[in-house]
Amino acid sequence: MKQYMKLLSVLALGLAMGSCVDDAILPYSVEKPEDVAQYEYLKDYNVLKSYIDRSQHPNFKLGLAAAVSDFVKHGVVYETVTTNFDEMTAGNAMKYASIVGDDGTMNFSTVSSFVDEAKAAGITIYGHTLAWHAQQNLTYLNGLIADKEIEVNPSDKEEKQDAYVDYSTFTSYPFYVMGYEPVFENGCLVSRYPGEWYQYFVADQIPTTIGQTYKLTAYIKGSAPGTLNAQFGNWGALVDRPLSFNEDWQEVSVEFDNCQVESSFI
Incomplete structure (x- = not known):
């Protein structure tokens, strides 16, 4: 047991000393991980929005969609957006299901926070859909018609598209x-x-x-x-x-x- 503890001490000392010297004098080389090396070519590029000719296209905005929850963390997503783009669309935060609660109340706190953060960073916002066939709060919507009787003609046919070729x-x-x-x-x-x-x-x-x-x-x-x-x-x-x-x-x-x-x- 004592020998094991001594070995740990030596390793710790070696690490502490190694951190103070230039890695160029190390007697061995370490290859860069492949998942990092394959993106080395990106160093040759400038930020994306710098490639837009603003004199020829003064009103052009380069934008992307990203999750608001990631953007407001001021992490990698925030840095990517603010460095490379002029504009952002929220992934889901501005959609109906993300704002309307089961009782029909609307909560815009996340959207307001996103707007404030984007403004401060100089990023404009492109709003999302006003109405969509998906991502609805069905609990609230179905509650609105729960006591309504819907007349259905049994002889009516309902058509559904099974295949489409363009x-x-x-x-x-x-x-x-x-x-x-x-x-x-x-x-x-x-x-x-x-x-x-x-x-x-x-x-x-x-x-x-x-x-x-x-x-x-x-x-x-x-x-x-x-x-x-x-x-x-x-x-x-x-x-x-x-x-x-x-x-x-x-x-x-x-x-x-x-x-x-x-x-x-x-």
């Missing part, structure tokens, strides 16, 4: 093709071979419910009026419906009832 985002065709490969022009999926047979998968692996009715809506036009055969389901249970179009852009819909599979293509 071809303007494509640079190549991602689905299976039988026949001619389609091309993309001005954000549109284009077929160049009218009158000839081919088949495009325009959506795939759509989760579906057996027995449910599904509606396909396409924004489409043709070089001449015509009809194409829309198919829904999979190779074991495929349903066909005619989809007509003309020479003008329009939304055309067709329904497939009594789905028989749990994963479908169109």
